[in-house]
Structures are given as structure tokens and as C-alpha cells.
Amino acid sequence: MKVHRPADARGQVRTDWLDSRHSFSFGHFLDRDWMGFGALRVLNEDRVAPGAGFPAHHHANMEILSYVLDGALAHKDDSGGAGIVRAGELQWMGAGHGIAHSEFNASADAPVHFLQIWIQPDRVNLPPxxxxxxxxxxxxxxxxxxxxxxxxxxxxxxxRQQATLQGTWLGAGEQVEAALVADRRYWLQVARGAVDVDGQRLQAGDALGWVDEATTLVLRGVHPDPADILLFTLPR
Incomplete structure (x- = not known):
């Protein structure tokens, strides 16, 4: 089975400092047809205004990945973790038995654009x-x-999950393949740019998912500016 999640079908939350698009149900956005995709529970595309952000809040038993596309994201948590995540960097925070953290735009002048990804772990109550x-x-x-x-x-x-995240950049004329096996789930997210996947054109924010599929995908770049593409391989 193949599913398509167009960018403009996602949920949206807009405030004076945040523009957030939700691929799956999150916060005040509820779509019972899109509660997640296997172990992939949250995939939010956030744009945060300069100097703004999310004050300290609590999580438990969730693997949280932050992937910065533009700008810089300042992270701090009560386990001692802290740092600034810049464009092209990926941050992992294992919430484990419980952690409080904050995320703020590290710049007072420019917005930060990033993906926040939550994956359910296969082990619970571990140290953060x-x-x-x-x-x-x-x-x-x-x-x-x-x-x-x-x-x-x-x-x-x-x-802390039997899942893999891969990434590629594809400009015009560049091509990669991805072999899918039937006992896994796959979610392909276009983070930026445009790409053809087996002849289907996807734009930034679009996604495809596969369950019980055994095939080889062919991905081709279509513009000189490269597309930034993420592929999740998830437990069945």
C-alpha cells in the first residue's frame, strides 16, 4: 500500500512567532486518519521568529530529532544537554524516563526553519x-x-528504535534508488526543493509512505538547486 500526504493537506498552527505544519495529529490539530505512521509519531515543519521559541516543557519515552534547514536552534535540557543546532545538523534527544527542555531561535535577527520528528522508542524508561x-x-x-x-x-x-533515517540531496540530473522490502514501513519526506519519485513530482512538504511494498524506488532531481530528501525505514 502506498499513501500520499500532500504538503497542503497538513495541519497548520500560526501565531505571531510560529508557523507550524503538522504531517500527523499534534497539539490542537486532530485528524484521526493521520495519527502517525507506525513508530513515526510526529513530523512538524516549524518556522520560528527571531528570539522566540518553546519554553521549558516535559517529555517522556520519545525519541526526538530536530533537523535544521535554515538558521540556528538553541537547545537546553535538565539532563545537562545544551547546544546550538545549525543548518545541516541533526539533534537527537532521548526523553527516556523524563526530561524537560526548551528550544529557541538562536538568532535575534533571522528566523529558524526546522523539522521536529518524534519516533516512539522500543525501550522505555531509560536515562535521557x-x-x-x-x-x-x-x-x-x-x-x-x-x-x-x-x-x-x-x-x-x-x-532507541529499530528505525533508520537517511538523507540525500538531488539536483537536476542526479538520481538515487531506494530498495523497499515488504516487512518494513517507509516514509519519504521532501524537506526542501522538488523531486520525481518513480515519475511522481513531489514538492517541499510533500510525503509518500509505503506499507507491505517490495519495490525499488527511483528518485531524480529536477532543479539546479538540490532537493533535500529524508527517508525513514520503520518497523512494520
Whole structure:
């Protein structure tokens, strides 16, 4: 089964400092047809005004990834984790048995644009954790790079779930393939730009998901400015 989640079908929350688009139900946005996709529970695209952000709040038993597209995001939590996540960097926070954290735009002048991703863990009540890693876009140009994985392989961030996050950048004429197997779920998110997936044109914010599919996808870049594409491999 293949599903399509167009960018303009997502939920939206707008305030004087936040523009947030929700692929799945989150906060005040409820769509019972889109409560998540397997272990992938939240995928929000956030734009936060200069100097604004989310004050300290609590999470437990969730793997939280923040992927910055533009600008810089300041993180601080009560386990001692702190840092600034910049464009092209991925941050992992394992909420474990409980953690309080804040996220603010690190700039007083420019907005920050990032994806916030929640993945349900396969182990609960572990100690909280925090890490971040830079993944320069040019290193992903025309090839898949592993950004997060269960074992931290190939320099990726280790997460507490049998799930993998890969990323690629594709400009015009560049192509990659992705082999899908039937005993896993897959979610492909276009973070920026445009791409053809087996001939289907996707724009920024669009997504496709697959369940019980065994096939090989062909992804082709369509514009000189590269598309930034994320692929989640998830438990069935």
C-alpha cells in the first residue's frame, strides 16, 4: 500500500512567532486518519521568529530529532544537554524516563526553519540522552547518507528504535534508488526543493509512505538547486 500526504493537506498552527505544519495529529490539530505512521509519531515543519521559541516543557519515552534547514536552534535540557543546532545538523534527544527542555531561535535577527520528528522508542524508561551531528549537504549530494540508526553506524546518531533515517540531496540530473522490502514501513519526506519519485513530482512538504511494498524506488532531481530528501525505514 502506498499513501500520499500532500504538503497542503497538513495541519497548520500560526501565531505571531510560529508557523507550524503538522504531517500527523499534534497539539490542537486532530485528524484521526493521520495519527502517525507506525513508530513515526510526529513530523512538524516549524518556522520560528527571531528570539522566540518553546519554553521549558516535559517529555517522556520519545525519541526526538530536530533537523535544521535554515538558521540556528538553541537547545537546553535538565539532563545537562545544551547546544546550538545549525543548518545541516541533526539533534537527537532521548526523553527516556523524563526530561524537560526548551528550544529557541538562536538568532535575534533571522528566523529558524526546522523539522521536529518524534519516533516512539522500543525501550522505555531509560536515562535521557542528547547528541547532535553535522551532515553537510554536499556530502549527501547524489547519494544516501545514514543520519540516524539503532546502532549509530557510519557516524549516524544512535536512536532507541529499530528505525533508520537517511538523507540525500538531488539536483537536476542526479538520481538515487531506494530498495523497499515488504516487512518494513517507509516514509519519504521532501524537506526542501522538488523531486520525481518513480515519475511522481513531489514538492517541499510533500510525503509518500509505503506499507507491505517490495519495490525499488527511483528518485531524480529536477532543479539546479538540490532537493533535500529524508527517508525513514520503520518497523512494520
Amino acid at each position: 540522552g542528547h547528541a547532535q551531528q553535522a551532515f553537510p549537504g554536499q556530502d549527501r549530494r547524489g547519494r544516501w547518507v545514514t543520519l540516524a540508526s539503532p546502532d549509530g553506524r557510519d557516524g549516524s546518531l544512535a536512536i
